[in-house]
Amino acid sequence: MECREARAYLTEYIDGFLLEKERAQLEAHLQACAACKKEVEALRALRGELRALKIEDTSDFVFDIEKAKTPAVLPLYRQRWVRALSVTAACFVLFIGVLAVTQNGYQTPQNSEVQILGSEAADEEDAMTARETNGESEMTNGPRARTAEVPYAETELAVPDTYTYYSSQTPEAVQEYAGKENQKSASVTAEDASTAEPGAGAGAQVESEATVPTAPMMDKTDDAFAPSSQAPASGGASANPASGGSASGIIPAPTYTKRTVTLSVSPEAQERFSYILSGMPVTRANGEILIGASDLNWLLRVDGVQIVSDQTVECNSETYLNKVVLIY
């Protein structure tokens, strides 16, 4: 028996399931091959260790029979007919919306143009917000929309809901956000929108509204882990009056802002952090670990401190970090 053939039998051999003929052949090989014999010993040792992992005492487990007696009721939003109804209603509303726009004779601009304009407008608005609120308010867009889908009761940790998050903002930030929301809601109709943006023509306003792409579409065209050139705090160029002028008629679409957090990890902590970050949307470059993804909206908290925008967190083996929480 060759080593290769022998290795294929080792699992069954150490489990005691190898048939007599093969077992005799394998044992003859093991007598002659020190490497295979060592492999058998290692596998047996591993088995012993794995078996020792078991929880021997489970007497503190208490089965709550009352839960079993209560019939399982799906929450309303998980019931099929409610979901089906929601989808139908959404399609109907969309259909009516499209019908209303097309029958009024509005033309659809080229998608590429609108994406650029929409993107600039979103950047400009975010940049303005960021400047006025130390870069924190930009979190009010993407994650807010996405995390609303997650029922927090089912999460393991006490994840602050969006209102908790706002409450930690400065009053100015809250006002700023409220103003932004008002502006967005005001833009639903052409008349209201033109009031909000007196410099823009009502016709241009309506044309833009009908075709502003959704933010995830824009994000997907980006490089997921590129240093965030769209970072609102650094978006000085987007405040350019020229670009602002061309986009002044565009109502900014809700935007999922891409965030990239860099964990700068000391060499001695590299291995640990690499493992910790496995499974997260992570890439590594020049010894740094970048976390981020354009199609996910997530919050990162280190030591309970929420990372709200692109930044570098210094980590080493002396750093006390209790948890990295990735919410998406």
Add this chain to the structure above:
Amino acid sequence: MTTQELVEKCAEGDAQAFDFLVERYQSKIINIAYGMLQDKEDAYDVAQEVFIKLYRKIGSFTGAASLDTWIHRVTVNASLDALRKRGRRVQTVPLAVEGEDAQTVELPIADDSAAPEKVVLQNERRRMLLDAIERLSPKYRSVLVLREFEDLDYEQIASALDISVGTVKSRLNRAREKLRNLLEK
């Protein structure tokens, strides 16, 4: 009382019989879930879930063998669901830096003083093994856990996971190989 008798009594609505059934199966269920999830509390949650399902289905089992297969399957599936929830919603990873404190953490390790032939794992080694298992993909992990934690034979594993015996062998072989590689790093 045999498992079959217990099941029959449970089906008749005997609450005490169900308590006995819980007692009989809790270690098995908790350990499979623990192997899958590497967390005792999560394993207990899975056990609750499995027993709730068992309570509601107890009338449909024809024998102890079908009950065993069902329990293995439902426990693995409930653990996989828990893993998916963990990945989709909130992913938490303890980041406590290992040092002096880590050595003093009390972990549920069996007192093996009366059984010297058993392997006694130091906390650090225990953590390493659990971490390595956690890095196996669920398909390898489930085969390995059913074999090593519950000592199921290949046929039983194949039934529980609804795969062929050949697949069990190859996955087990691969799981052990991967585990060794992870531990050697």
